[in-house]
Amino acid sequence: MRKLNIREKRVLLLGAATAVALFVFTYGSKGYDRWTEARATLVSAKRKVADVEMDRSRQAALASVVPVCEAPQAEDKQKFLFRDRLHEQLKKAGINTEPLQFLPVKKPKGVAYKVLKIKCKGKGKLDQVLDFLSGLNENQYLVGVEELRIQCDTKDPPEQRKNKEVEIDVTVSTFVK
Amino acid sequence: MSKGERTPHSVIAATKEDARFRAIEVRRLDGHVEVVWTRSAPAENQTWSGFAAECGLTSDADRRNRVSKRHSPTVVGLDSTGVAFYRISAPTVDDHEMAAIVRMQAESLLPLPPDQIEVAWRTSPSHNGNMDITIAAVRKEHVQKFVGNVRDFRPRHIFLSCEGMAKAWQEFFAEREREAFLVSLGEENAQVCLVQNGLVTRAGVLDVGMAGLAASGGETVRPTETLDRFAQDLRILLSSLGWDETSSRPVFVLSDGGQVIQGIVEMLGAAGVPARVSVPLIERLKTPADFGISEAYEYRTSLGLALIALEKPSATLNLFDRVLEEQEQKKAASAWRSVILAGAAAVVMLIALLLTAYFTDIASARRWDELVKQPDFQALLQQQALVKTVARHRPDLLEMLTEINAGQNDGIVLDSMHFKKGQTVTLTGRADNPEQMWKFQANLREQKGIKDAEIANAARDAKTKKIKFTITLDYKEFTKKGAAL
Numbered sequence A: 001m002r003k004l005n006i007r008e009k010r011v012l013l014l015g016a017a018t019a020v021a022l023f024v025f026t027y028g029s030k031g032y033d034r035w036t037e038a039r040a041t042l043v044s045a046k047r048k049v050a051d052v053e054m055d056r057s058r059q060a061a062l063a064s065v066v067p068v069c070e071a072p073q074a075e076d077k078q079k080f081l082f083r084d085r086l087h088e089q090l091k092k093a094g095i096n097t098e099p100l101q102f103l104p105v106k107k108p109k110g111v112a113y114k115v116l117k118i119k120c121k122g123k124g125k126l127d128q129v130l131d132f133l134s135g136l137n138e139n140q141y142l143v144g145v146e147e148l149r150i151q152c153d154t155k156d157p158p159e160q161r162k163n164k165e166v167e168i169d170v171t172v173s174t175f176v177k
Numbered sequence B: 001m002s003k004g005e006r007t008p009h010s011v012i013a014a015t016k017e018d019a020r021f022r023a024i025e026v027r028r029l030d031g032h033v034e035v036v037w038t039r040s041a042p043a044e045n046q047t048w049s050g051f052a053a054e055c056g057l058t059s060d061a062d063r064r065n066r067v068s069k070r071h072s073p074t075v076v077g078l079d080s081t082g083v084a085f086y087r088i089s090a091p092t093v094d095d096h097e098m099a100a101i102v103r104m105q106a107e108s109l110l111p112l113p114p115d116q117i118e119v120a121w122r123t124s125p126s127h128n129g130n131m132d133i134t135i136a137a138v139r140k141e142h143v144q145k146f147v148g149n150v151r152d153f154r155p156r157h158i159f160l161s162c163e164g165m166a167k168a169w170q171e172f173f174a175e176r177e178r179e180a181f182l183v184s185l186g187e188e189n190a191q192v193c194l195v196q197n198g199l200v201t202r203a204g205v206l207d208v209g210m211a212g213l214a215a216s217g218g219e220t221v222r223p224t225e226t227l228d229r230f231a232q233d234l235r236i237l238l239s240s241l242g243w244d245e246t247s248s249r250p251v252f253v254l255s256d257g258g259q260v261i262q263g264i265v266e267m268l269g270a271a272g273v274p275a276r277v278s279v280p281l282i283e284r285l286k287t288p289a290d291f292g293i294s295e296a297y298e299y300r301t302s303l304g305l306a307l308i309a310l311e312k313p314s315a316t317l318n319l320f321d322r323v324l325e326e327q328e329q330k331k332a333a334s335a336w337r338s339v340i341l342a343g344a345a346a347v348v349m350l351i352a353l354l355l356t357a358y359f360t361d362i363a364s365a366r367r368w369d370e371l372v373k374q375p376d377f378q379a380l381l382q383q384q385a386l387v388k389t390v391a392r393h394r395p396d397l398l399e400m401l402t403e404i405n406a407g408q409n410d411g412i413v414l415d416s417m418h419f420k421k422g423q424t425v426t427l428t429g430r431a432d433n434p435e436q437m438w439k440f441q442a443n444l445r446e447q448k449g450i451k452d453a454e455i456a457n458a459a460r461d462a463k464t465k466k467i468k469f470t471i472t473l474d475y476k477e478f479t480k481k482g483a484a485l
Helices: A006-052 A056-065 A076-093 A126-138 B048-054 B060-064 B093-110 B138-149 B160-171 B208-217 B224-238 B259-270 B293-298 B300-310 B321-373 B375-393 B397-404 B434-447
Strands: A101-106 A114-125 A142-151 A166-176 B010-017 B020-029 B034-044 B074-078 B084-091 B117-125 B131-141 B159-160 B179-185 B190-196 B199-206 B252-255 B275-278 B412-421 B425-431 B448-462 B469-474
Touching: A006 B321, A006 B375, A056 B375, A076 A114, A076 A142, A076 A166, A114 A142, A114 B300, A126 A142, A126 A166, A126 B397, A142 B375, A166 B117, A166 B375, B010 B048, B010 B160, B010 B300, B020 B300, B034 B048, B034 B208, B034 B252, B034 B275, B034 B300, B034 B425, B074 B160, B074 B300, B084 B093, B084 B199, B084 B293, B093 B117, B093 B131, B117 B138, B117 B199, B131 B138, B131 B199, B138 B321, B160 B179, B160 B190, B160 B199, B160 B252, B160 B300, B190 B224, B199 B224, B208 B224, B208 B259, B224 B259, B252 B259, B259 B275, B293 B300, B321 B375, B397 B448, B425 B434, B434 B448, B434 B469
Parallel strands: B010 B074, B074 B159, B179 B252, B252 B275
Antiparallel strands: A101 A114, A114 A166, A142 A166, A142 B412, B010 B020, B020 B034, B084 B131, B117 B131, B179 B190, B190 B199, B412 B425, B425 B469, B448 B469
């Protein structure tokens, strides 16, 4: 076969370079987009995993505030689950209550769930109230105490109050789907 | 000599003749030529590279790392036995046309294809408006091999040894003429050349040397068959170079001044070849103490080559420039090829790196994405988010009550506490005196979770004479506006 001269070699080289450039510009941008997308996915996934993998002290702090938590159910189901559990806790603490009252469900801003509140009025000794408050975290449906009023009978002199009952008004909340 | 190349003040010249390597360093100083040093070594079991190292031009370490020491420029002589000389005549034309004529003539004269032969030529004025042209031709392969052999000398020039011999004769030998035939008796052969104006115009070699001639005669030469045959061959060779009995060009036999060569010359005269000896004139050289006539004779070729290099190397028959140039071009091309190869390797590596990074990222992204899309992970993520949201909205009221009750609060009786998210906490109570109330307020302010504990209302009860007060405070983030769900 005849050997190529310099001019033919240059033409061949230029042609090859052009072909490579065409290939790169055609598929390179698609590849680059795919790469960028993959990197974004990777960063996002890693961030999600990092969110789950929080450090132990933070995990412990979170567990002390929310020792138990169950995923919210539909309103019709959740409201009774929450009410029954709350009633159980009040009863366990020895607080006599009036019937628990559901407040209208609201959808607050910045929260993924709707909020159902139960208002409760009752009487009990201060120790019982404190017991009730300390055990509230065990309610797996509870979000938090929205309102709490503790009222002593002002007619009683302070020294006689110790064994007297106090009135409490408490409003607690739960998430519903 | 390339343009801009400076004429050196000292030169090292090396040859390989008569089965010996010889090197000499010659220096030109104040118009005198000084021999600095000489070195010779038997060619048996020795190479050009080894001799270069012996001369201190390259050490073994230099040969490995190719670092050159500083030394005088070097020239090397090619033994003329492999070189064919031709003499042609051509009309006086410009150089370009002359080159074409020479090329054409050479092609017809040479026994090999032009691409296998290296040709050098030189013109000299002749009669009738014509130019005499001396053509030297040698096998290209021989030149290339020789250049390869002497590369450790890093020669600036490679000349034909016969030109060195002619130059030495012209400069340092007695019996000089403008035109003469020179006979240089080597160990195994005899070099014969026609020298005109200091330049070799024709040359030939006889394969009888001192070894044969001296053996036949010993210390004093007597007529023998070998000598007769030598005289006869010399006569034929001289005739082919343009000599005859009536020629005005004398025949000189270069000599060390010894009896043997003198005897040979006398025998030649008797055989019908009138020759004279030409002996080195040592007084024309500045030499070391141990450098005498016989040394000047022994190193005559190297000495002549050094002088050519010190004067005008451009006048020599240069068979090597093209080969050296080709080698330089090859070297340059090789360097470029190396650069291009390195560049291509770098590009390939870069592409490989990019591709690796690309595919690694794609694979990692897919793996991680699959992981985070797993139902278990999603459930865990949702649970985590739920727990965090709950924790954010769950006040620790026991902690708040503990903080309210913290410190020494003698005389303070609280009647009520009201906490509602998004509103300040309200405490109502009684104190025996304002100091107790203020102390209570101060204690509240010291608590970590409580902020802005303010006395909203304080009045003395007419019946009990006690101070009834209302204190408002903020508890963490829960009493801020918008905290309520």
